[in-house]
Amino acid sequence: MTDELRVARVSADQLHELRRRVLRNDDPAIYHPDPRDEEETSWHYGGFIGSRLVVSASFFPSAPPMNTELVTVQLRYMATDFDVQGRGYGAGVLAFAEEDLRAHGVEQVWANGRDTALGFYESVGWRRVEGSEHLSAETMLPHTVIFKRLSRDEVAP
Numbered sequence: 001m002t003d004e005l006r007v008a009r010v011s012a013d014q015l016h017e018l019r020r021r022v023l024r025n026d027d028p029a030i031y032h033p034d035p036r037d038e039e040e041t042s043w044h045y046g047g048f049i050g051s052r053l054v055v056s057a058s059f060f061p062s063a064p065p066m067n068t069e070l071v072t073v074q075l076r077y078m079a080t081d082f083d084v085q086g087r088g089y090g091a092g093v094l095a096f097a098e099e100d101l102r103a104h105g106v107e108q109v110w111a112n113g114r115d116t117a118l119g120f121y122e123s124v125g126w127r128r129v130e131g132s133e134h135l136s137a138e139t140m141l142p143h144t145v146i147f148k149r150l151s152r153d154e155v156a157p
């Protein structure tokens with residue numbers, strides 16, 4: 001099996017198991033599919049090594065808490081499987097997804113990022129909103145609001 005990452009748009013069905021294991025302690029009692037998962041306006045990405053799914057990321061249309069004039073989607077369920085974290089796969093999936101979303105007219109992405117993952121998001125160009133620290137009502141873990149503009153203007157020199 002090659003360890004080259006392949007990224008593709010997938011159906012939410014393909015992501016539930018990885019989301020549950022990595023983000024919800026493998027507990028079916030606390031993992032529920034997102035009510036918006038099957039909507040046509042949702043975007044789901046999978047990162048694969050060979051045929052094995054190793055990364056999940058989903059984006060949903062959302063009124064953003066910042067830059068409200070921009071076409072924005074919210075990232076949820078960002079996860080890399082435990083044994084392959086730290087190999088660049090999460091960053092690879094986000095780069096693919098951000099480019100795909102930008103090509104489809106999305107101008108900004110945002111998320112409630114786990115504080116333990118903020119270094120990851122910052123390393124790929126996301127920024128935190130000062131003063132937005134909070135506990136997730138779903139997991140009770142500390143989170144911070146983060147975002148990234150996708151417009152070419154901002155990345156151009």
Ligand SMILES: CC(C)(COP(=O)(O)OP(=O)(O)OC[C@H]1O[C@@H](n2cnc3c(N)ncnc32)[C@H](O)[C@@H]1OP(=O)(O)O)[C@@H](O)C(=O)NCCC(=O)NCCS
Nearest residue numbers: 079080085086087088089090091113114116117119120123
């Ligand atoms: C956070 C997570 C998605 C990152 O995915 P990953 O595939 O392990 O990350 P990558 O290997 O692509 O890392 C890219 C960069 O971020 C850094 N990074 C990764 N996780 C980090 C973390 N938790 N804190 C600080 N930096 C981190 C890496 O060192 C790497 O930096 P480099 O480019 O300087 O080498 C993954 O660790 C994970 O699933 N964690 C548990 C679930 C979670 O917290 N999900 C986020 C919910 S908001």
